[in-house]
Amino acid sequence: MAFEGLAQRLQGTLQKIKGKGKISEADVKEMMREVRFALIEADVNLKVVKEFVKTVSERAVGQDVMKSLTPGQQVVKIVKDELTNLMGGEQNPIQFARKSPTVIMMVGLQGAGKTTTTGKLATVLRKRHNKKPLLVAADIYRPAAIQQLETIGKQLTLPVFSLGTDVSPVEIVRQALEEAGKEHHDVVIIDTAGRLHVDEKLMQELKDIQTLSKPDEVFLVVDAMTGQDAVNVAKSFDELLGITGVVLTKLDGDTRGGAALSIRSVTQKPIKFVGMGEKMDALEPFHPERMASRILG
Ligand code: GDP
Secondary structure (H helix, E strand, O other), rough: OOHHHHHHHHHHHHHHOOOEEEEEEEHHHHHHHHHHHHHHHOOOOOOHHHHHHHHHHHHHHHHHHHHOOHHHHHHHHHHHHHHHHHHOOOOOOOOOOOOOEEEEEEEOOOOOOOOHHHHHHHHHHHHHHHEEEEEEEEOOOOOOOHHHHHHHHHOOOOOOOOEOEEEOOHHHHHHHHHHHHHHOOOOEEEEEEOOOOOOOHHHHHHHHHHHHHOOOOOEEEEEHOOOHHHHHHHHHHHHHHOOEEEEOOOOOOOOOOOHHHHHHHHHHHHEEEOOOOOOOOOOEOHHHHHHHHHHOO
């Protein structure tokens, strides 16, 4: 399960001082060294680690902690607070358009889980928000991407708008928006093409789709298993496109979880959802505080 490694490291470290009646600055220093190791081991971005440790240290050597009857627990609380802050503090809900339809553009590299997440997100929107989504197959390059989305649509009994692979993605999106108007869909989710790497042609196409559809949300789908790469991908997409949120997939896998901790502070964009499996109901809203609790055990 994700985060187990990091959780164990941090727990071991924090357990040691939890029961201590008194702690010194040296104790805090030693503990912070361990926290730093634990975060680096979890593949958290180095700059993020440094800032995190600095903030926690500053708060931990503060008077209140030293004077407290349970200084260890105080430090644990500070670490938890700061982990929560690092991941954005509050849960970040979907931004709906004032005037329907809400347009959500899904972007990301190939294999990140974009098409799967499109289906999962539609499930969330229908179930929890009472929406009537239209899924748009705008990935005309990856063999079988359209078919994959159509299969998902059938499975969920949700309509999929597709014009095959011979029409340009921008034109597909244009017609899909028309269709959404006619059929009274209040959410349109566009499954765009991915590539193996960020490249200019892909970005231009995404920009064209963005200009035409004026999305309320641009969700970058990234694979948590790719660690620091996920953070770099998020940075590139954000710089070139201006994403509004991140969906971190495959958090059910054997990831060390560093991406969850770094993405927010590197991009300033919130993680909105996490993918916890391949099934259509395996998408959860991302709650920074809950995640921090999970990391600390
Ligand atoms: P795309 O190329 O970005 O559209 O990626 P796909 O949606 O085709 O997903 C690639 C693979 O990742 C598929 O086998 C999915 O089932 C799998 N996948 C997507 N999200 C998750 C997740 O949250 N957990 C796990 N375990 N697998 C996922």
